[in-house]
Ligand SMILES: Nc1nc2c(c(=O)[nH]1)N[C@H]1C(S)=C(S)[C@@H](COP(=O)(O)OP(=O)(O)OC[C@H]3O[C@@H](n4cnc5c(N)ncnc54)[C@H](O)[C@@H]3O)O[C@H]1N2
């Protein structure tokens with residue numbers, strides 16, 4: 001049995017960025033990382049733009065200008081202004097080539113055929129130059145940039161519709177167990193509703209991983225081998241729940257062995273999640289999470305999260321940890337370090353009742369996990385303790 005810190009370090013060292021390219025529609029590429037530089041196909045702005053509602057001027061030494069026309073946003077015409085002439089203009093409209101300043105209308109009095117400025121305009125005032133943001137052929141966004149909402153808007157503003165991005169992993173979620181039936185069906189005696197797959201699917205979606213395939217397998221050795229083989233062949237990351245402990249019908253460990261999955265660790269000194277398995281086959285990473293739902297989710301946040309971040313070359317590698325003052329007391333049993341479901345609030349933390357790894361009710365109220373190391377026996381109200389903040 002290895003320690004939590006050893007297990008974390010093995011996951012960190014064994015997961016590498018998935019260096020595969022995929023092409024995405026820009027509007028669907030939020031959260032992805034650019035695989036290549038994006039070159040701008042146009043100047044932005046594509047023409048000299050007015051930044052104000054007002055008047056475009058061909059400057060001269062006098063404050064009064066003759067009004068000769070109008071250009072609205074979207075107009076394609078280009079009036080020619082002689083020195084001392086002006087056109088009415090609006091924000092976003094093309095400034096005529098012959099105009100060299102725009103004065104906002106608040107600083108102008110209009111007499112009909114002419115206008116008078118309160119103060120003289122400076123050359124190029126209130127004109128957004130052609131290509132001010134980016135020029136045709138320049139790098140608009142560099143390889144490695146994250147596609148934030150602003151980046152999506154920027155690329156679309158350049159007329160770009162598709163981008164090359166780092167592929168996100170294809171993820172398999174495999175549930176095992178004869179006792180599992182799908183919510184919506186009648187609950188017969190001895191069965192329970194299968195919740196791990198939807199719970200982990202939701203956790204993956206919230207971290208923006210959408211390429212997830214669900215697999216279900218009964219407690220049958222041959223079927224477990226077949227299902228895991230397909231899941232491993234077709235995916236970059238495989239998350240299995242259940243069947244990893246020592247019972248006669250826990251076939252996951254034996255199946256992974258038959259499939260020649262390289263074991264990187266099995267069993268971590270922690271509560272919950274002792275029978276956690278982590279391994280690799282070729283470039284596919286495999287986590288066998290304990291079937292107990294709260295243990296599966298706790299392992300997801302502490303270990304699988306790291307693998308996901310590393311696959312995407314994202315920071316931070318681990319969920320944030322802070323220290324907080326406990327507002328509750330907790331009696332720790334046994335010598336395994338524990339992750340405790342808790343509510344963190346502004347520097348304080350409340351450890352909840354009901355820490356059993358079969359219980360999701362407590363987890364459903366939590367936004368944090370308290371880390372109680374091996375050396376702790378009891379946590380007393382007022383103690384300063386380490387807290388992992390969950391992305392909920
Ligand atoms: N003799 C021993 N027995 C057990 C040990 C041990 O060391 N020696 N460890 C216990 C610990 S700790 C855990 S954690 C569990 C892990 O067992 P498995 O990973 O093999 O999981 P299962 O036995 O298949 O299921 C455990 C529990 O979780 C329920 N479950 C499973 N899958 C789902 C699902 N998809 N949705 C909802 N609930 C699920 C299942 O019905 C069981 O109640 O082993 C202990 N035993």
Ligand code: MOO
Nearest residue numbers: 272273274295357
């Ligand atoms: O490791 Mo188990 O998760 O304590 O029930």
